[in-house]
Amino acid sequence: MLSTEMTSGLNNQIGLEGFASNYYLSVASWCDLHGFEGGAAFFFAQSDEERQHMLKVLHYVNEAGGEAIVPKLDAPQHEFSSLKQIFEDALAHEVRVTKAIHALTDLCLSEKDFTTFSFLQWFINEQHEEENLFRTILDKIHLAGDDERGLFFVDKELKSLAGTGITLESGTAE
Ligand code: FEO
Numbered sequence: 001m002l003s004t005e006m007t008s009g010l011n012n013q014i015g016l017e018g019f020a021s022n023y024y025l026s027v028a029s030w031c032d033l034h035g036f037e038g039g040a041a042f043f044f045a046q047s048d049e050e051r052q053h054m055l056k057v058l059h060y061v062n063e064a065g066g067e068a069i070v071p072k073l074d075a076p077q078h079e080f081s082s083l084k085q086i087f088e089d090a091l092a093h094e095v096r097v098t099k100a101i102h103a104l105t106d107l108c109l110s111e112k113d114f115t116t117f118s119f120l121q122w123f124i125n126e127q128h129e130e131e132n133l134f135r136t137i138l139d140k141i142h143l144a145g146d147d148e149r150g151l152f153f154v155d156k157e158l159k160s161l162a163g164t165g166i167t168l169e170s171g172t173a174e
Contacts, residue, residue, distance in 0.1 A: 003111055007066035009104050010057055010116075015071040016097050017054035021047045023093065024077040032082050038159030045163030053123070060119055083151060091134040098127040105118045134162075153161060 024047035026063070031039035061068040080086050101123045108117035140157070144150025 002061065002064045002066040002116065003113070005118060006104075006107060006111065006113060007061060009107055010061050011069045011071070013075065013100060013104065014054050014061070014068060017098055018051050018071065019059060019073050019076070021054060022073055022098065024050060024090070026076040026078050027080065027090070029087055030078065030086075031083075036083060036158075037156050038155035038157065038162070039086070041162035042158040050114035050139075050161070053126070053137050056122075064115065064119075064140070083154070087134055087138045087141060091131065091138060092117065093167060094127065094130050094134055098131060100125055 013143070024043045026094065028040045028047060031037075031043060058068040058070070062082035080089075101120060105117060105120050105124065108114070137154070137158070141152050144154050
């Protein structure tokens with residue numbers, strides 16, 4: 001049975017995952033409009049993944065005796081200056097999500113809620129992989145600099161990564 005504090009923390013997580021899904025949808029649409037075909041495919045897939053994360057938490061809360069609350073979400077921004085800014089902001093968001101997951105895990109330990117602790121392990125690993133993926137893509141964008149050819153190849157690579165769950169570094173699928 002979830003404590004009131006744990007239920008509230010998990011509901012907050014539902015909001016973070018839901019916002020990420022909308023945010024990446026907005027990014028995907030911007031990429032679509034600005035010739036980044038690979039970026040669009042990558043972020044449409046990321047948006048779907050984040051919605052799945054949101055649903056995962058929602059189902060868990062209800063199954064564990066709490067009440068999942070679907071929150072009102074702030075509208076995501078829709079203007080972006082570059083692919084570099086997009087990945088910098090996306091990485092910053094993922095770092096915030098990681099901190100929230102870690103804070104929830106810490107709460108599990110203080111409450112001795114080992115069921116939720118076990119549930120959150122998947123998210124800890126997922127966040128590690130997502131942060132690593134976004135950092136690696138950012139490294140490539142930095143290498144490309146303002147070179148349009150370089151950005152073209154980064155965009156091509158994003159297309160090949162879209163929805164595969166493959167990380168650039170390990171080359172392994174989930
Ligand atoms: Fe599900 Fe990447 O936050």
